[in-house]
Amino acid sequence: MKTLRQIGSLAFVLGLFIAVFAGIPWYMMVADDPAVPVWLRIAVFCLLGGILVVLLTVAFEQRQYKASGAEPLPTESDRRILLLNSIAIPGREITEILGLVQGHTVFAIWLGKDIAALVRLITGGELTEYTEMMGRARSAATNRMIAQASKLEADAIINVRYMTTSVVGTAAELLVYGTAVRLSE
DSSP, X not given: OHHHHHHHHHHHXXXXXXXXXXXXXXXXXXXXXXXXXXXXXXXXXXXXXXXXXXXXHHHHHHHHHHHTTSSOOOOHHHHTOEEOSSSOOTTOOEEEEEXXXXXXXXXXXXXXXXXXXXXXXXXOSOOHHHHHHHHHHHHHHHHHHHHHHHHTXXXXXXXXXXXXXXXXXXXXXXXXXXXXXXXXX
């Protein structure tokens, strides 16, 4: 599916560049001639077909993602891992530092929710669409970090920190990291 999406992206980009950088100058020079050359027709079909292929593959992948149950929930062994944003655990001693663990994700919302959020931006109020998006991103990234710590057989993750940045438009990157440790019994 990823290969098909890349082919669609390539067809779109090639069609776009040919239509813009060759088609527009051609039209400017021969505006009297109503016949559109074959190469320009192919470029336009590549442009439109590429968009269609990309949209279909993304929709198919999202459908598979939702059907699979999205992010796996933490297992029982993962739930025992303590998460703290401090460097000490009251009443427990750190016996071994296992190293840095992290979780990472990039999330976006679909255009319909984005438009609804823009309306709310004008009228005022909480942008619940973005709040939900960031909550899902935080859960996904945290679960990935916990899974890394679980592989190291950690008892806790200390000094947990979250970082977020805007990637493009309304897509947000979320990174969570901390130090995996083992504790005394």
